[in-house]
Every structure is written in structure tokens, then in C-alpha cells.
Amino acid sequence: QATGTDQVVGLGLVAISLIIFTYYTAWVILLPFIDSQHVIHKYFLPRAYAVAIPLAVGLLLLLFVGLFITYVMLKNQRVTKKTQ
Amino acid sequence: NFRAQSSGPHREGELRGPKVVTMTKLAQWLWGLAILGSIWAVLTMGSLGLELPSSYQEVLWPLPAYLLVSAGCYALGIVGYRVATFHDCEDAARELQSQIQEARADLVRKGLRF
Numbered sequence: 142q143a144t145g146t147d148q149v150v151g152l153g154l155v156a157i158s159l160i161i162f163t164y165y166t167a168w169v170i171l172l173p174f175i176d177s178q179h180v181i182h183k184y185f186l187p188r189a190y191a192v193a194i195p196l197a198v199g200l201l202l203l204l205f206v207g208l209f210i211t212y213v214m215l216k217n218q219r220v221t222k223k224t225q
Numbered sequence: 226n227f228r229a230q231s232s233g234p235h236r237e238g239e240l241r242g243p244k245v246v247t248m249t250k251l252a253q254w255l256w257g258l259a260i261l262g263s264i265w266a267v268l269t270m271g272s273l274g275l276e277l278p279s280s281y282q283e284v285l286w287p288l289p290a291y292l293l294v295s296a297g298c299y300a301l302g303i304v305g306y307r308v309a310t311f312h313d314c315e316d317a318a319r320e321l322q323s324q325i326q327e328a329r330a331d332l333v334r335k336g337l338r339f
Contacts, residue, residue: 142312142313143310147308147309147311148309151306151308151309151311152305152309154301154302154304155301157305158298158301158305159298161294161301162298166291170284170291173283173284174284192287195290
């Protein structure tokens with residue numbers, strides 16, 4: 142059964158994803174149709190970052206996953222060698 | 226079951242019949258992505274000679290990144306929702322226990338000692 146902590150963490154994840162989605166949609170889809178002199182442009186980074194940041198985050202994530210997999214595999218190898 | 230559209234059970238004597246195209250889920254996704262990607266590429270390169278307004282072009286070029294971010298947000302939201310509404314499967318647990326008992330009894334009958 143989901144405890145209180147589980148519910149807080151889960152709903153927090155849902156909230157984070159919704160916030161990121163709305164902010165990113167506003168940034169990428171809505172902003173070009175708003176006049177470039179408008180105040181709202183102060184709350185968003187330049188447009189090149191809209192692609193650069195997700196790319197960088199994705200590459201970091203891939204790197205992390207690769208490191209984790211190599212770590213686990215090396216550890217497994219050592220354990221099987223010990224048992225043999 | 227990885228086949229999205231199976232052609233049904235293959236019978237040995239069946240010589241004639243409608244030829245049903247089978248495609249794996251992976252192939253379907255790759256095709257969809259390839260079609261979307263080529264549409265995007267054609268529109269971005271402007272090889273159709275369409276004169277799109279500059280704001281539309283501004284929206285167009287980061288669209289793959291937008292798709293990626295949306296997919297990531299969807300995945301994160303699903304994980305969060307499932308964590309928040311996690312529950313015990315008591316019926317399934319009872320069924321599994323009874324099956325374990327059944328298997329034990331069967332093995333004991335066949336001479337296995339635990």
C-alpha cells in the first residue's frame with residue numbers, strides 16, 4: 142500500500158513533470174507568437190538554450206547510465222571470479 | 226506479445242488467403258518517427274518553396290527537442306502517478322500462495338522432500 146511518503150513523492154514527480162511541460166511549451170511553442178518587446182521575454186533564456194539544455198541533460202543521463210552499467214558489470218565479474 | 230498485428234494462426238494447409246502484413250511494435254515506431262522526421266526536415270529546409278512566416282519557422286526548428294522533452298515529462302508523470310497510487314494485490318497474492326501450496330503438494334507426491 143502506498144504510504145504518505147510514497148504519495149508525496151509520486152505527486153511531487155507528477156507536479157514537476159507538469160511544471161516542466163507547461164514552461165517548456167510556453168517557451169518553445171507560444172513565445173515566437175508574442176511580440177519581442179513584451180515583458181514576458183525576460184523570464185525565458187535565449188532560444189538556442191531550448192535545444193541545448195535538453196541535449197546536455199540527455200547526454201549526461203546517458204553517461205550516468207553507462208557508468209552505472211559498467212560499474213555493476215565489473216562488480217558482478219569480480220563476484221563470480223571469487224565464487225569459482 | 227510483440228506483434229502488433231498478427232496474421233492469426235498459421236495453418237499448414239492454408240495456401241491461399243489475404244496476405245496480412247505483420248510489423249513489430251519497434252518497426253511501427255521507427256516508421257512513424259522516420260515519417261515525422263522527414264516531414265520536419267522538409268519543412269525546416271524549406272525545400273517545398275513555402276514561404277512560412279518567421280514565427281512559424283521559430284516554432285518549427287526545435288520541434289524534435291520539444292517531442293523528446295514531452296515524452297520525458299509523460300514518462301516522469303506516469304512513474305509519479307504509479308508511485309502515488311501503488312497498492313497491494315491481495316487477490317493475486319492469495320492466488321500465488323495457493324499455487325505454491327499446490328506445487329509443493331505435487332512435488333511431495335512425486336517424492337521430493339523439502
